[in-house]
Amino acid sequence: MIHTVxxxxxxxxxxxxxxxxxxxxxxxxxxxxxxxxxxxxxxxPKDVAQLFQLEILVDIFGRKQQTVDGRKVEDCILETLAGRxxxxxxxxxxxxxxxxxxxxxxxxxxxxxxxAIKTPxxxxxxxxxxxxxxxxxxxxxxxxxNNRKMLxxxxxxxxxxxxxxxxxxxxxGGLDRQFADIFRRAFASRLIPTxxxxxxxxxxxxxxxxxxxxxxxxxxxxxxxxxxxTERPPKVVNGPEILNKFxxxxxxxxxxxxxxxRDDQDENGDEADLHIIIFDEIDAICKARGxxxxxxxxxxxxxxxxxxxxxxxxxxNNILVIGMTNRKDLIDNALLRPGRLEVKLEIGLPDxxxxxxxxxxxxxxxxxxGFLAPDVDITRLAAVTKNYSGAxxxxxxxxxxxxxxxSLVDSKEIKNLPREIAKMKVKLADFDQALEEIKPxxxxxxxxxxxxLAGGFHVYGDExxxxxxxxxxxxxxxxxxxxxxxxLSMLLHGPRGCGxxxxxxxxxxxxxxxxxxxxxxDSMVGNAEQSKCxxxxxxxxxxxxxxxxxxxxxxxxxxxxxxxxxxxxxxxxLSAIKILCRKEPSETGRSICIIATSGSPxxxxxxxxxxxxxxxxxxxxxxxxxDVKDVMKGMKCNVEGTDLELISMMMNRKRIGIKNxxxxxxxxxxxxxxxxxxxxxxxxxxxxxxxxxxxxxxxY
Numbered sequence: 255m256i257h258t259v260x261x262x263x264x265x266x267x268x269x270x271x272x273x274x275x276x277x278x279x280x281x282x283x284x285x286x287x288x289x290x291x292x293x294x295x296x297x298x299p300k301d302v303a304q305l306f307q308l309e310i311l312v313d314i315f316g317r318k319q320q321t322v323d324g325r326k327v328e329d330c331i332l333e334t335l336a337g338r339x340x341x342x343x344x345x346x347x348x349x350x351x352x353x354x355x356x357x358x359x360x361x362x363x364x365x366x367x368x369x370a371i372k373t374p375x376x377x378x379x380x381x382x383x384x385x386x387x388x389x390x391x392x393x394x395x396x397x398x399x400n401n402r403k404m405l406x407x408x409x410x411x412x413x414x415x416x417x418x419x420x421x422x423x424x425x426x427g428g429l430d431r432q433f434a435d436i437f438r439r440a441f442a443s444r445l446i447p448t449x450x451x452x453x454x455x456x457x458x459x460x461x462x463x464x465x466x467x468x469x470x471x472x473x474x475x476x477x478x479x480x481x482x483x484t485e486r487p488p489k490v491v492n493g494p495e496i497l498n499k500f501x502x503x504x505x506x507x508x509x510x511x512x513x514x515x516r517d518d519q520d521e522n523g524d525e526a527d528l529h530i531i532i533f534d535e536i537d538a539i540c541k542a543r544g545x546x547x548x549x550x551x552x553x554x555x556x557x558x559x560x561x562x563x564x565x566x567x568x569x570x571n572n573i574l575v576i577g578m579t580n581r582k583d584l585i586d587n588a589l590l591r592p593g594r595l596e597v598k599l600e601i602g603l604p605d606x607x608x609x610x611x612x613x614x615x616x617x618x619x620x621x622x623x624g625f626l627a628p629d630v631d632i633t634r635l636a637a638v639t640k641n642y643s644g645a646x647x648x649x650x651x652x653x654x655x656x657x658x659x660x661s662l663v664d665s666k667e668i669k670n671l672p673r674e675i676a677k678m679k680v681k682l683a684d685f686d687q688a689l690e691e692i693k694p695x696x697x698x699x700x701x702x703x704x705x706x707l708a709g710g711f712h713v714y715g716d717e718x719x720x721x722x723x724x725x726x727x728x729x730x731x732x733x734x735x736x737x738x739x740x741x742l743s744m745l746l747h748g749p750r751g752c753g754x755x756x757x758x759x760x761x762x763x764x765x766x767x768x769x770x771x772x773x774x775x776d777s778m779v780g781n782a783e784q785s786k787c788x789x790x791x792x793x794x795x796x797x798x799x800x801x802x803x804x805x806x807x808x809x810x811x812x813x814x815x816x817x818x819x820x821x822x823x824x825x826x827x828l829s830a831i832k833i834l835c836r837k838e839p840s841e842t843g844r845s846i847c848i849i850a851t852s853g854s855p856x857x858x859x860x861x862x863x864x865x866x867x868x869x870x871x872x873x874x875x876x877x878x879x880x881d882v883k884d885v886m887k888g889m890k891c892n893v894e895g896t897d898l899e900l901i902s903m904m905m906n907r908k909r910i911g912i913k914n915x916x917x918x919x920x921x922x923x924x925x926x927x928x929x930x931x932x933x934x935x936x937x938x939x940x941x942x943x944x945x946x947x948x949x950x951x952x953x954y
Contacts, residue, residue: 255279255298256385270294275357277348297341303365304389308341311359312406313399320354321405325525326396327351331358336388343384360399365735426478427615427644428608429471436449436462436479439597440574448524460564461575462597463536463590465582467696467799469645470601472578472842476532479576488530488576491540496556504539505559512563515573526572529544536577537584557586565593602799603643603696609636612644616651620680627681635685640768641697642799653688654680669699696796698770703759704770709916711760712883712888725757725849728869729765732847733802743835743848745864747855748873751911754851755808757873761849762804769803771796775812787830795836797846807831807850816857821860832866835870875909885912889919893926900931910943917941 257276265271272282282293312327314320338345347358365383388394398406426433440459443451450923451457464472477488498504515529533539543554564575577595579585589595604612613632620626637648658680693700705713713719725744732742746754762770771793778786798802807813810831816823833849850867858864876882879902886893893901910918921937922929 255342255345257345258339268866273348275348278342279346283496285498297340299387300339303383303386305341305363305383305386305392306366307362307364307393307395308360308386308388309362309397311360311361311397312404313357313401314404315348315355317403319403319405321407322351322354322356324398327356327396330356331394332388333715340385340387341736350591358367364484382728392485425615426471426474427611427613428604429475430608432601434599435599436475445527450610457551458571458574459597460569460571460573460593461577461595462599463577463579463582463585463595464599464601465579466601467603467643467796468580469643469695470603471644472601473534474644475601476534476576476578481575486527488532489531490534490663493535493540496539504556508556508559508563512570512573515570516550519570519572521684522555524571526570528574529570530574530576533577535579537579537581540577540585542584542586543588551753557589561588561657564595570726601642603801604647605801609639609642609647612647613651616648617680620651620655625680626676626822627679629682629687630680631682634682635794638689639694642694643696646692646694649692650685650688653691654684654884657684657687696769696800698763698768700763700771702772702774703763703770706755707763709756710889710911711756712877712885712916713910714884714888714912715878718881721871721874722757722761722802724869725761726764726873729761729767729847732845733765733767735843735918740845741838742845742849742869743850743867744869744871745850745852745858745867745884746871746873747852747858749875750853751910751913752853752873752875753912754873755806756913758806758808758849758851762806765804767802767804767847769797769800770806771803772806772808774808774811778813782825783826786824787828790827790830790834794846798841798844801844801848803844805846805848807835807848810850810852810853810863811857814861816854816861818854818856825856828861828863832863835866875911876905876915877909879903880908882915885915886919888928889916890927891919891923891932892926897929897931899936901929901934904931904935904938914943918943 257272259270264270312322312324314322330349334349334640335341335347341360343360343363343364349356349358363383363386365386369583398404416638435623440462443456443458446454464475466472468811477490479488481800492510496504496507498507511531512529513530515526518526518529539553539556540560540754541553541557543557564573575595577585577589582598590598610632611633617626617632624691642650649727659675659678662675713722727743728742731737731739737757740898746758759772773790781789793805797805810816814823814827814831831850835850839846848867850863852858852863864870876885880927882902882905883898886898918934918937918941919929923934924933
């Protein structure tokens with residue numbers, strides 16, 4: 255143990271005196287002094303480790319009941335002992351704070367473990383210490399004793415985050431930038447003394463709104479904020495829990511949430527603790543006033559009550575209200591103005607760096623316990639999980655683990671599974687299987703697009719190649735972050751069977767956009783006009799949450815319910831498509847490309863849709879013998895040279911859609927994929943191409 259010594263004129267040079275605290279710490283009594291040997295040597299403090307955490311037991315001297323303010327004890331320790339003492343376990347100190355004499359006992363000390371962490375005071379790797387000094391980042395924990403004479407007033411929890419906060423240490427990945435914004439807007443003012451803040455005429459931020467797609471970590475952030483700001487557990491309430499069937503009960507529930515904060519402020523004034531109230535799904539109770547039908551008006555009065563509690567005439571200064579929602583557009587605007595939920599932060603889909611952090615967080619225990627195989631590359635997994643939310647990445651890890659331990663299951667010896675688990679290794683192949691099973695909600699609609707390409711994709715002729723090059727260049731322009739183009743729309747038009755949908759699907763998949771969705775009339779059969787508009791708008795709203803997205807609007811005339819006799823169409827759906835196709839993404843750094851298809855030139859002109867798109871592209875038909883040869887080669891047809899020449903002559907100066915040509919070729923093929931001129935001619939007649947009615951037609 256290390257003790258400070260001072261010279262005393264009443265003690266001879268060969269003697270050393272110890273006060274009661276020192277004797278107690280050394281386990282000495284007056285009877286044991288002459289029988290116990292104590293080794294004493296000079297101690298020079300050199301390169302003493304700075305403590306990561308120091309835990310001190312606080313007690314008082316005297317028999318009179320006294321109130322000890324824990325908020326002042328820590329400051330007194332820093333002023334009196336920091337830089338003057340080297341702390342050891344079980345060491346005792348006597349310290350005077352105002353008129354109170356305190357008895358302090360060191361219970362535990364920890365220092366950063368240089369082997370476990372790369373940078374000091376990172377908060378992850380620590381080890382027990384024999385002694386150390388108080389440093390600028392030492393966390394002091396005060397523990398009150400069981401002395402009934404001491405009335406303990408718990409200290410406020412110190413803010414232990416900064417603008418360079420590393421969320422990975424708290425299990426929050428991909429949100430470092432958002433936490434920097436939260437620190438600047440909501441936390442930085444709490445580092446300033448209350449008196450100084452009042453001189454500046456400023457107030458603390460009382461509320462913030464976290465919004466974004468499901469599964470991105472809004473609830474997790476709110477929970478961690480509560481742990482970092484105060485030791486008092488935050489009140490978490492789901493929005494619908496506030497509502498009650500009795501008149502006035504919903505408003506009373508709101509008042510009860512704020513009652514503890516009001517009592518604390520009335521008792522302690524500016525020194526009152528911070529009270530955090532978290533509203534999950536806040537849109538359920540704070541819808542725009544007047545938007546909810548019914549005669550009770552409960553939602554409106556609940557909003558009014560909440561507004562008065564946060565920023566009313568008799569408002570509270572010791573609260574932080576955190577609201578979370580997926581639908582920011584539903585919330586009453588009065589709640590979002592400054593002084594209420596003024597910090598509005600979007601918790602979006604994680605980027606590449608964020609996905610790496612989330613994968614490291616969810617695989618940390620697997621890695622530490624040796625269950626993660628060496629071939630698992632976190633960077634590769636983050637690269638292939640574009641537009642995965644944090645919850646979906648966690649689902650990928652769980653699914654990979656299930657594939658790993660399921661491979662150990664033996665139906666005959668299933669009882670041996672607990673012993674076999676010790677040999678489990680989660681490999682990269684398990685993650686590949688998990689990625690096939692867990693698909694992102696805001697990702698690429700691969701199944702739908704792949705179905706549109708089930709018949710194959712065949713390139714034919716220079717005109718077709720030029721059309722594909724134009725589409726690829728337009729998509730590249732939208733994807734390029736250096737360009738200012740944030741929205742671009744193109745229209746593919748041509749007769750039925752020319753492959754418009756397949757071309758759109760191929761362009762979208764080749765462009766490798768993280769978000770690709772297909773709006774098809776097939777998915778809206780039986781829906782009313784308003785329902786169609788809501789579905790179309792929802793797809794666009796989802797697209798705006800991604801950094802780059804493609805939306806394919808297939809078969810415009812069927813989607814609009816267009817009928818040439820009349821003509822008749824849905825004006826509501828038409829208006830929605832026109833508006834959304836020209837709408838720019840609201841967030842900077844995000845881009846969207848819309849690809850629409852149509853087979854009715856008359857409809858495009860009549861409804862003005864041809865002027866709605868930035869680029870209109872005509873899909874070419876198969877129109878030359880060489881085009882027919884290219885398609886047959888792509889379909890790996892077995893056809894002899896003579897038959898091929900006869901087929902080419904037959905198709906000379908004929909125009910046919912690629913899908914219709916594929917149907918004819920497949921009908922003409924035998925079991926060995928062989929095609930003859932006669933079988934091809936019969937197939938043409940079967941599909942009505944070349945009969946007496948259509949043999950002179952230019953298009954088919």
